[in-house]
Structure formats: structure tokens, C-alpha cells
Amino acid sequence: MQKNTNILVCGIGGQGVMTATEILAEAALALGFDAKKTEVAGMSQRGGVVVSHLRFGERVLSPQIAQGEADLLVGFEAAETLRWAHMLRPGAPVLTNTSRLSPPVVECGVFDYPDDPVGQLRALGVPLQAFDAAEIALEFGDIRLGNTVMLGAMSDHLPFPAEVLRDAVDARFAQRKPEKRDVNRRAFDAGRERAAALVG
Amino acid sequence: MGNALTAAAANRLFLSGNDAVAHAARDAGVRVAAAYPGTPSTEILEVLARFPGLYAEWSPNEKVALEVALGASMMGARAFSAMKHVGLNVASDALMTMTVTGVEGGLVIAVADDVGMSSSQNEQDSRFWGRFAHVPVLEPADSQEAYDMTRAAFRLSEQFRVPVILRLTTRICHVKGRVELSPAETHEPTGFIKDPRRWVMVPGNAKPRLPLMFEREAALRTEASASPLNRIESGPDRRIGFVTSGPAYMHVREAFPDAPVLKLGMSYPLPLDLVRELAAGVETLLVVEETEPLVEAELKAAGIACVGKDVLPRLGELAPEVLRRGVARLRGEAPPEVDALPAQQVFPRPPTMCVACPHLGIYYTLSQLKNIIISGDIGCYTLGAGHPWNALDTCISMGASMGMALGMDKARGEVDKNKKIVAVIGDSTFMHMGMQGLLDITYNGGNVTVLLLDNRAVGMTGGQDNPATGRDIHGAEAPRVDFPRMCEALGVKKERIRVVDPYQLPVLFKTLREETKIDEPSVIITDRPCVLIDDYKKTPPYAVIDDACTGCGNCLEVGCPAIHVTRRDKAIKPSGKEVDLAFVRIETSACTGCGLCVQPCAPKAIVHAAPVVPVRFMSRN
Numbered sequence: 001m002q003k004n005t006n007i008l009v010c011g012i013g014g015q016g017v018m019t020a021t022e023i024l025a026e027a028a029l030a031l032g033f034d035a036k037k038t039e040v041a042g043m044s045q046r047g048g049v050v051v052s053h054l055r056f057g058e059r060v061l062s063p064q065i066a067q068g069e070a071d072l073l074v075g076f077e078a079a080e081t082l083r084w085a086h087m088l089r090p091g092a093p094v095l096t097n098t099s100r101l102s103p104p105v106v107e108c109g110v111f112d113y114p115d116d117p118v119g120q121l122r123a124l125g126v127p128l129q130a131f132d133a134a135e136i137a138l139e140f141g142d143i144r145l146g147n148t149v150m151l152g153a154m155s156d157h158l159p160f161p162a163e164v165l166r167d168a169v170d171a172r173f174a175q176r177k178p179e180k181r182d183v184n185r186r187a188f189d190a191g192r193e194r195a196a197a198l199v200g
Numbered sequence: 201m202g203n204a205l206t207a208a209a210a211n212r213l214f215l216s217g218n219d220a221v222a223h224a225a226r227d228a229g230v231r232v233a234a235a236y237p238g239t240p241s242t243e244i245l246e247v248l249a250r251f252p253g254l255y256a257e258w259s260p261n262e263k264v265a266l267e268v269a270l271g272a273s274m275m276g277a278r279a280f281s282a283m284k285h286v287g288l289n290v291a292s293d294a295l296m297t298m299t300v301t302g303v304e305g306g307l308v309i310a311v312a313d314d315v316g317m318s319s320s321q322n323e324q325d326s327r328f329w330g331r332f333a334h335v336p337v338l339e340p341a342d343s344q345e346a347y348d349m350t351r352a353a354f355r356l357s358e359q360f361r362v363p364v365i366l367r368l369t370t371r372i373c374h375v376k377g378r379v380e381l382s383p384a385e386t387h388e389p390t391g392f393i394k395d396p397r398r399w400v401m402v403p404g405n406a407k408p409r410l411p412l413m414f415e416r417e418a419a420l421r422t423e424a425s426a427s428p429l430n431r432i433e434s435g436p437d438r439r440i441g442f443v444t445s446g447p448a449y450m451h452v453r454e455a456f457p458d459a460p461v462l463k464l465g466m467s468y469p470l471p472l473d474l475v476r477e478l479a480a481g482v483e484t485l486l487v488v489e490e491t492e493p494l495v496e497a498e499l500k501a502a503g504i505a506c507v508g509k510d511v512l513p514r515l516g517e518l519a520p521e522v523l524r525r526g527v528a529r530l531r532g533e534a535p536p537e538v539d540a541l542p543a544q545q546v547f548p549r550p551p552t553m554c555v556a557c558p559h560l561g562i563y564y565t566l567s568q569l570k571n572i573i574i575s576g577d578i579g580c581y582t583l584g585a586g587h588p589w590n591a592l593d594t595c596i597s598m599g600a601s602m603g604m605a606l607g608m609d610k611a612r613g614e615v616d617k618n619k620k621i622v623a624v625i626g627d628s629t630f631m632h633m634g635m636q637g638l639l640d641i642t643y644n645g646g647n648v649t650v651l652l653l654d655n656r657a658v659g660m661t662g663g664q665d666n667p668a669t670g671r672d673i674h675g676a677e678a679p680r681v682d683f684p685r686m687c688e689a690l691g692v693k694k695e696r697i698r699v700v701d702p703y704q705l706p707v708l709f710k711t712l713r714e715e716t717k718i719d720e721p722s723v724i725i726t727d728r729p730c731v732l733i734d735d736y737k738k739t740p741p742y743a744v745i746d747d748a749c750t751g752c753g754n755c756l757e758v759g760c761p762a763i764h765v766t767r768r769d770k771a772i773k774p775s776g777k778e779v780d781l782a783f784v785r786i787e788t789s790a791c792t793g794c795g796l797c798v799q800p801c802a803p804k805a806i807v808h809a810a811p812v813v814p815v816r817f818m819s820r821n
Contacts, residue, residue, distance in 0.1 A: 029214055068541075107756060
């Protein structure tokens with residue numbers, strides 16, 4: 001049996017982590033893969049940590065990705081990406097948004113936010129692509145396009161053509177918000193281009 | 201659209217376990233479904249309520265929900281109830297006698313164990329109820345099985361006239377997988393048949409039914425051996441044979457693909473002959489179950505040698521790597537090495553209250569009061585135990601805040617003589633199990649002040665409706681409980697019932713001071729809606745005038761996640777004391793203008809903001 005592909009997407013409640021992973025799953029399902037997706041969400045609605053596990057392949061049994069077994073880590077927030085770096089298979093790539101969102105326990109001085117989480121990731125020696133997804137989303141006038149930008153950015157790291165993921169994003173908006181379809185396509189492409197420019 | 205996705209979506213569903221159970225209940229022809237929201241089970245009824253042609257309700261608590269389902273079953277209709285693990289504790293009084301009467305229409309109880317405790321006050325194993333109540337327990341291993349076993353559970357329920365427990369766990373409820381549906385059935389209610397010897401459980405009627413219950417259990421034991429839900433999967437590596445159920449099955453198959461496995465879909469009653477058959481062909485039998493060693497204990501009691509919790513953890517979720525470590529231990533080998541980066545130290549990100557949450561003002565006020573014991577309850581407001589408020593002293597079970605407060609009051613000795621005792625409870629928890637606690641306080645004259653936080657939603661589970669919201673499960677208008685009148689009817693003096701706006705800190709503070717001073721039961725009701733529901737209306741946001749901020753940090757004590765520290769410093773006061781300064785800004789794109797932080801700001805540095813473009817990637821709200 002072919003090895004399954006394991007993708008871990010992390011961030012915090014409200015960033016669209018679960019939706020992005022869902023779209024990624026839809027792309028894998030469209031290709032006929034078996035897939036399982038799960039969250040260790042807990043009370044994520046209240047600003048907590050969200051981490052979505054997606055596994056796809058010929059047949060998926062256990063839904064969770066174990067430490068050292070993620071083939072790709074996608075982080076929507078810089079410190080969260082660092083938090084989950086130990087999940088990576090040695091040599092597997094990381095894609096992270098550089099935005100920093102600090103919780104009240106940091107604001108009230110109980111804990112510190114790392115000075116340079118992206119630098120720490122780089123120091124770990126992982127193949128890293130880091131960029132400001134907010135900046136790109138705002139170029140299209142809507143901060144909520146951030147997760148489509150992230151999907152575009154991860155689309156060349158998948159074991160299937162980027163266009164399949166692009167179609168999955170497109171299908172979702174065609175069905176739910178047709179008026180947002182075009183801008184999401186463009187946001188996806190912009191994310192993809194940005195990530196490609198960072199390679200090497 | 202014309203791409204491959206549309207066609208694929210049409211013939212294949214990608215469902216969570218909760219979704220799958222809901223689809224199965226619909227397809228099984230369920231007529232009545234009732235639940236109280238609780239993580240990780242909540243979505244089951246939310247999904248069921250969207251299907252036409254069946255009755256679905258949010259009940260005030262799980263016991264009522266199960267009784268509603270039983271009533272429907274008595275009418276000969278298929279009935280369903282869903283709850284989280286602690287919910288079945290509440291419903292157990294009904295369960296323990298419903299098992300004596302048995303059911304008429306198929307009745308399935310989906311109970312979701314929060315294994316790993318992502319959102320619960322304890323971790324408990326609902327499979328115990330199967331043993332305790334002599335009813336079968338089915339344990340799906342993924343979404344497809346959640347669908348198929350729910351369908352099977354209804355057939356089993358009617359075949360044996362027994363309520364059936366469908367035991368789910370977080371890792372069933374909140375995992376999405378592919379599901380293929382089976383053809384739907386329809387079931388017309390067969391009608392209520394008056395039969396006091398069956399339905400009126402007075403001792404004279406119940407006694408003759410007990411032997412029938414045990415006969416039924418024996419028949420179910422035979423069924424467990426014959427049922428396709430239980431199967432032995434052969435494998436060439438005969439060193440260890442696994443006995444497993446629920447999501448643990450997937451972990452076993454993943455970690456040990458060549459091992460023989462007894463897969464228990466119906467894990468109670470146990471098919472002992474299948475276990476013996478597996479045991480005969482392997483060197484060691486290893487029982488893999490989340491969480492308690494129930495199967496293991498029963499096998500040992502039956503004289504079947506096996507290993508289980510001596511090498512596997514009794515707490516939390518299992519996973520393939522956990523099993524690999526356990527098996528290495530069993531074989532006396534070194535634990536398998538994991539080739540991975542070490543975990544990085546990153547600050548915790550505990551759940552917090554929302555921007556503008558009406559509870560913020562309450563906990564700010566409570567945190568400023570001295571000599572107070574705050575008996576807490578279960579809901580978003582339990583977060584008041586955390587930073588920066590540290591203003592909640594207990595949390596045990598639904599509705600417990602008031603009974604405990606009364607007990608504290610009655611037990612207080614010299615050391616606590618001057619303490620004020622306050623109970624904090626939300627609207628839905630009050631409806632669930634709180635009313636009786638307040639009744640006890642009034643009936644027995646407790647010196648307790650109750651803070652009833654009416655935010656018109658079951659906030660923690662996502663803002664579901666309840667009898668205090670004025671809407672039913674479909675969002676349609678429903679009678680809304682009148683809390684002041686209800687409290688009065690429960691015996692609180694009219695003048696001791698105060699309704700206040702939780703965004704008005706001075707009023708809140710004054711009211712709390714007054715009511716805690718008076719030596720009799722009092723209730724302070726707050727009346728602002730949860731910010732996550734439609735009733736909440738945003739108002740213009742605020743911003744900080746940088747030059748005016750003195751860094752006092754008072755606003756940070758409100759605990760709103762929209763307030764951020766821009767710079768820290770230290771200052772020496774005229775008294776010579778060194779103080780920490782924290783200069784702040786407000787994330788104006790997230791602020792909804794509740795005005796709580798404006799009130800403790802002495803230099804009046806917080807003012808209405810000019811319209812701004814959000815600058816951060818996907819900040820909340």
C-alpha cells in the first residue's frame with residue numbers, strides 16, 4: 001500500500017484553519033483518495049489553538065498524524081507554526097504566515113511571545129517558506145481571503161497538481177458565495193506565486 | 201461548473217462521526233430526537249434538526265431528553281437521544297428503569313465520551329452504563345461505522361426491545377471521513393398500548409420484569425457472538441492478538457497491520473467465545489480500549505489470560521505510536537525511536553472570553569472584591585478562573601454552584617464568618633440543573649448571592665438555543681423564561697432580585713456590594729446577549745490615544761482580547777514603590793464598542809475610533 005500523505009494545518013480559532021483543511025480534503029477526495037480530517041480543537045472558538053490533521057491516500061486508518069510524520073506543515077500564525085514543528089517528518093517543508101497574534105496571557109505579562117518565531121523555525125533547519133499572507137489578502141481588499149492565499153501557497157507542495165486544489169476552492173465558492181469566486185481565484189494565484197518566488 | 205469535484209460530491213459524503221449518526225438516525229426513520237448540547241456530541245442534533253419529517257428538540261437537560269425519547273418509543277416510534285458523557289450521568293435515573301421496562305419503538309442513546317478532555321470537567325467511560333443497565337453497547341471506529349452502527353442499533357433495539365447505547369468518542373465525533381449511505385426506512389408509530397405491568401414500574405410490576413431483563417442480556421450475549429459487528433481478522437504475526445473497539449481499532453490496524461485482531465463493534469455483552477478463539481491462536485492477548493480496562497477486567501474474570509492497562513495508558517487518547525510503545529514494553533524491548541524535532545517551548549494559548557463578552561464586566565467586578573468565595577458552574581464563565589480575573593473558586597458539575605454555595609454557607613465557621621458567598625451560573629445551566637439549587641437556597645435560608653448570567657445562549661457549545669432564549673432548535677419563536685418571575689416563584693424576595701447591565705461596571709459593583717451585605721438569598725441577573733449570537737449588536741469601536749495612555753494597565757484587568765500591550769516600562773511612585781507600566785492599543789478592527797475598558801481608564805485615554813482598515817491577518821471578529 002502506498003504511504004499516506006499527512007498534512008498538518010495550524011493556527012488559532014477564527015482564522016479559517018478548519019475550512020482550509022476541509023477544502024484540501026475535498027481536493028484529495030475529488031481525486032478518489034480516501035481521506036480523514038480531524039481537529040484537536042477543544043475550546044478553539046474562544047481563541048485557543050486549532051490544529052487540523054488531514055491524511056489522504058489509498059486507505060486511511062488512524063486519523064491523527066504522529067510526531068515526526070507530517071509531510072507538510074502549514075501555519076496561519078507564526079508562533080503556532082513553531083509550536084507544531086516537532087510534528088514534521090525530517091526534511092519536510094513548512095509554510096507559514098508571518099502574522100503574530102498574541103493571546104491575553106501574553107498581553108497581561110504572564111508569558112512571552114517569542115521574539116522571532118520565523119527565525120527559530122529557520123534555525124531548526126526545516127525547509128521554510130514564510131510570508132505575510134495578510135498583506136496579499138489586503139491587496140484584494142479583504143482580510144478573510146488570507147486562508148485562500150495560504151491554500152494557493154501550499155498548492156505546489158502537494159502530491160497532486162495545484163490546479164486540483166484551485167478547482168476545489170473554486171467549487172466551494174461557486175456553490176456558497178458565487179460573488180466571491182473570482183477574487184478567491186486571484187487570491188489563490190497570488191499566494192501560489194508568492195510561495196513560488198520564495199523557493200530557493 | 202463542469203469540474204470533477206461536482207460529480208464526486210454528488211455520490212460521496214464526507215462526514216464527521218456526529219454528522220454520520222444524524223444521517224443514520226434520519227435514514228432509520230427516527231420520529232423524535234432530543235438532546236442537550238455538550239462537546240463533543242452537540243452537532244448530532246444540530247444536523248438532525250435540519251432534516252424535514254422528524255421532530256428534534258433541545259431539551260433543558262439530558263434526563264428530560266432521554267425521557268422524551270422514551271415517551272416516543274412507548275408510542276411505537278423510533279426515538280433517539282444524544283448527549284456527552286457527563287450528560288448520561290444526569291439521564292441515568294431514567295436509563296436505569298427504562299432498561300427494566302424495555303422499549304417499544306427502537307431507542308438509541310448516542311453518548312460521546314470526551315476522551316482526552318478537550319472540553320470537559322472529567323474523563324469517564326460510558327461503556328460502564330452498558331454493564332450497569334444491562335443494555336448493549338455499540339462502538340463505531342470511524343464515520344462509516346458511526347452511520348452503519350446507528351442503523352444497526354435501531355434494529356437491535358427493536359429485536360430485543362432494549363435501549364441501545366452508541367458509544368462515541370471525540371475521535372469519532374470530530375473526525376471526517378467518507379460515508380456511503382444505505383437506503384432509508386420509514387417507520388409509522390405502532391401506537392401506545394396500555395400495559396401497566398410493563399410501563400408502571402411500581403415494585404409489584406417491576407419485580408417480575410427483572411428476570412426478563414437478565415434473560416434479554418443472555419440473549420444479547422448470544423447475539424454478540426453471531427453479530428457481524430464483531431469479527432476476527434486473521435494475520436500472520438501471531439505473537440500478539442489484539443482485542444479492540446472504537447477508534448482504538450484504527451490505531452491497532454495502523455500500527456500492527458499483520459496482527460490478528462478481534463474487532464468489537466458490539467462491545468457489550470462480550471462475545472467470549474470469539475475472544476477464546478482468538479486467544480487460542482496467538483501467544484499473547486492484548487486488550488486495547490479507551491479509557492477504562494472494562495473488557496480486560498471481564499476477560500480476566502472469565503479466566504482468559506490477557507494484558508491491557510499494565511502496558512497501555514488508562515487516561516487520554518490512544519494512538520498508533522502509543523500502542524507501539526506499549527507493545528515494546530510488553531515484549532521487553534526499548535521504546536521505538538521517533539525521528540523528529542523536539543517540541544518547541546511556546547507560550548500556552550488557553551481559551552479566552554470573546555471581545556466584548558458580557559461576562560468580562562462581571563469577572564472584572566468580582567476580581568476587585570475582597571473576602572469573597574465564588575462558587576462557579578459550567579459554561580464560558582468558567583473561564584473566569586483564568587487570567588486576568590482569577591475570580592472563580594469552584595467548578596464541578598452542571599448546576600452545582602448553588603448547592604455548593606449553600607453548603608459553604610451552612611458550614612462556615614469563625615474563619616469564614618465575614619466571607620461573602622456568591623454563586624455564578626449561566627442561563628442555560630440554570631435551566632439544566634440550577635433551579636433546584638436556588639430552591640434549596642431559598643427553602644433553607646442560605647446567605648448566598650446568585651449571579652445569573654443570562655446571555656440568551658448556550659455559549660460554550662456555540663450559541664445553541666434553550667428555554668431562556670425565546671427560540672427553539674429551528675430558531676422559531678418559543679416562550680422565553682422570565683427569570684425575575686421564576687426566581688420570585690422559587691422563593692427569592694422580589695426586592696432581592698436585581699436586573700443589571702453587565703456593561704455598567706459601577707452599577708454592577710454597587711449592586712454586588714449591596715446584595716452580598718444583606719443576610720438573605722438574593723439574585724443578580726445580567727441581561728446582555730452572547731456576542732456570538734444574532735441578538736448581539738455591535739457599536740462603534742474604541743481606540744487608545746497614545747499620548748494620553750499612562751500605562752496603568754487597569755484596562756488589561758478587564759481581560760478583553762482586543763487590548764494589546766505595545767510597550768512595558770517601570771516607574772517609581774512618589775511613595776518610592778516601583779510599579780510596572782503597560783502601554784496599550786486597542787485592535788479597533790476587533791473591538792465592538794462594549795465600553796468596558798473605557799470605565800477603569802483614569803486618564804480617559806480610550807475614545808471612539810475613526811474608521812480603520814484591519815491590519816492583521818484574520819484577527820477574530
